Amino acid sequence: MNNIIQIDNLHFSYSKKKVLDGLTLNVPDQSIYGFLGPNGSGKTTTIRLLLGLAPNKEDNIVTFNHSLRHQRLSILQKTGALVEMPSLYPHLSGFQNLELTRKLIGGISRTRTEEVLEIVKMKNDAHLATKKYSLGMKQRLGLAVALLNKPQLLILDEPTNGLDPSGIKEMRELIVDLHRNHNKTIFLSSHLLAEIEKMATHVGILKAGKCVFEGKLDDLQRVLGKNIIVFKVSDLLEAENIIRAHTELTILKTSKENNMITLQLESEAAIAKVNALLVQHSISVFNIAPEAGDLESLFIELTEPSPL
Amino acid sequence: MILFFPLRALRSEWNKASKTFVPWLAISAPFIYALLIYLTLYNAGDRLVKPGTDVWPIMISQSFQGLYVLFLPLAISILVALLYQTDHQANMWKHLYALPLPRWSIFVAKSLFGFLLIGFCLILFSGLMVFASYLLHAKNPSWGLDNFFSMLTNSFLPIAIKGWIASFSIWSIQNWISYRFRNFAIPLSFGLAATVVGAIVIQGWKNVFFFPYSFPVLSLAEITGGVSYHIVFKSLMIGGVVFLLSVIDAQKYFKSKAD
Secondary structure: OOEEEEEEEEEEEEOOEEEEEEEEEEEEOOOEEEEEOOOOOOHHHHHHHHOOOOOOOOOOEEEOOEEOOOOHHHHHOOEEEEOOOOOOOOOOEHHHHHHHHHHHHOOOOOHHHHHHHHHOOOHHHOOOEHHHOOHHHHHHHHHHHHHOOOOOEEEEEOOOOOOOHHHHHHHHHHHHHHHHHHOOEEEEEEOOHHHHHOOOOEEEEEEOOEEEEEEEHHHHHHHHOOEEEEEEEOOHHHHHHHHHHHOOOOEEEEEOOOOEEEEEEOOHHHHHHHHHHHHHOOOOEEEEEEOOOHHHHHHHHHOOOOOO | OHHHHHHHHHHHHHHHHHOOOHHHHHHHHHHHHHHHHHHHHHHHHHHHOOOOOOHHHHHHHHHHHHHHHHHHHHHHHHHHHHHHHHHHHOOHHHHHOOOOOOHHHHHHHHHHHHHHHHHHHHHHHHHHHHHHHHHHHHHOHHHOOOOHHHHHHHHHHHHHHHHHHHOHHHHHHHHHHHHHOOOOHHHHHHHHHHHHHHHHHOOOOOOHHHOHHHHHHHHHHHHHHOOOOOHHHHHHHHHHHHHHHHHHHHHHOOOOOOO
């Protein structure tokens, strides 16, 4: 599978504050790529850089196999974007807002305006001034604007943020529909794992400006589904031997200085079992603690309850 | 396709602005100003006009002097700031600058719309003043206000168009500031302050010929006084440099996160 977006070692700072610190991403063609990260981790900045809305002196963003730095306009011809709040003139109707952008881009037939309204299911409200729209309607119209030039790639920044539960559901269905029935590659940012899990085929997780995980959604679920537990024991070597002899557990690592052994365990019951096993073999267990790995601590941040 | 872009962009600027306060302002400001002058001359004309004097020069100075010293610089500040305010409030820049169009072209098209609108206001005002003269002529035929069409084409329109070009440098400064700052108060108070300074320095500061906010009234002095300060040239030079810088700024400048 080809990558539609390739970012290689991207750095970015806002007035000396480091936002992106060597970000590397690969977004496969025809995927819904969930770009996940806590608030302030650099998601919007990445999206701004992807659209050329933030300055980047390096030549390290490649989209549609073209360098963004050198061929920005030809990339933007194939890209639709919705960054943060949708940009709409409140005094104009949804239809007029669409028409403004359609005329500005040029070379798009008028029927396309009707088509995109149909896709986002906004035909009935198209002649209402957008100041009367709910946030959900604004987001859908913003999406319609992004679809005007029939983009292959859609870049959506937190499209469900601030929506009510029914708005979130509608937006989610719309995104899946665009992917499935209109063959769009969708790059989607969110700070909620639950939200991404419901739509994405691929996931990239951003923390403090770095990508700490990238892969298929299934791979993420595999990694996150396990507990990584550290045991501090009196005799490391003996403990290692006993665990190997009596269980089929994977020993992830051992630390001789601290007498610590790190295991991947399926459940809490397994922790009790290992503890009992060691004690039975006269090995003292001083401490049992989950490892505060990058991904795990991030996982806690990302799993604050979703509204749906 | 890109060839027709300026036309498309101007049209879409018009579509955007037509539903706002801007066209009302662009029409009502010249109308109200012309009405005020008409009412003044209608009521106090006998005191202002001595028998036997040529009234046309009075009409012309009444029309353009106050306009060019105060109201035109102020109107430019307000109109341009209002036009950009619509875009700032709708967070439009991130959308516009992510369209497959060169950034500078979007900025230039948006800017030119404002400048054309100012020209429209001035031409409308000239027409209205000649119409006011026509009404005054009906009341006071002895004033000799006739030859309306040739006055329009030979005096009012040339003064209006020259004043318009002389205001290019004011416009280019206000245009840049209004684009750069989200806060409506900044271009407005800058325009107001510069206009007041302009009204003061025109009283006799020796370097007034290089102060853009005094250029329109100096261009009027060139026509009525038959002197030359090269105002059109200076306005185009200063305005041109400022506008070029603002275009480069628009091409390079990335709006802050808040936009």
